[in-house]
Amino acid sequence: MASLQDQFLKAGLIDKNKAKLAHQDKTKQKKVERRTGTESVDESRLAALEVQRKNAERARELNAQRDAAASQKAVFAQIVQLVQKNRQSKGAGDIAYYYTHGTKIDKIYVSAEVQTHLIAGRLVIVCLEGKTELLPRIIADKIAERDASLVVRVKKTTTEIDADDPYAAFQIPDDFTW
Template identity: 35%
Template sequence: MVKNALQAQLLKAGLVDQKKAKKLTKQAQHEQRTGQDHRAELAAEINKNQQSKQEKDLNLNAIKQQQLEERTLKANIKQMIQQHKIKDTDGEIGYQFIDENKIKKIYLDQQVYNALVAGSLVIAQAPPSYAILPKALAERIDQKIQGFIIWNQSEKNDQTTDENDPYAAYVIPDDLMW
């Protein structure tokens, strides 16, 4: 029994015998079976690649979104610093502080200098220079993101002294002029 019309015509014409037709039919069936298995593997691999690409795209999207939010937050903080910084602080008294392991010096008037030493004002980064901010605003900024507040005198006053220290009675002032 011949399943293909072309095979039937070839048998009638005598170009192929019954054995050869049966062999070709089996070979075609075998190729069809193995081809379907191969197609299933290929489809699974394509599906797997699509899923990994989607996961990769989602991860990249999340990273880009996080970077965008971080840039927006930094821009908002810079704007807050520029809006709320204390203006007209220029004076004759030099105040030294440490920024990135370097000693920096700014000149202030007496009132701002006293407030800075007392801890009610802080120094913040305001590129290209520095800004003097009220402590309450500086605390809000520091809660949102670290790195903008450079010098906060109120944090430095938490020193403890040793009971056996012979120099405990001699207090070193924080506003010592160099």
């Protein structure tokens, strides 16, 4: 491969005298550097190295973003697969079961058996892409590890009576529907 100087000569951009002078200046500069023990700073080389470093840093950032997006997509695919494989039937019921998802109160219609499973915590509600699915608690826990915002947790009601509760004497029946 010919040097850049040879390529310029062939293209007619410089003549032999200019090439010779450039070569002499370069050798003189190297000789002076050897005698004094100092190194000259090649500004164009430093600028090129800086640009190369910035490009490498930007490439690393873009790769990290791309990897994060790919891993997020893979996690979502795993969640969809878990939901499709393990969803349970809501039953052919007409009992409205109310739950809160974020700041929104929703309802689903379930059978009496499914309602008891939901209250006991054996079934959990998962909201995925606008659809509500019922899943066993074990599967819902696996989904919650990946994305907790999809899983609707039902708070278990305790039967313990608070000593300071003024309405402790007034019990609410279990079959009460709003």
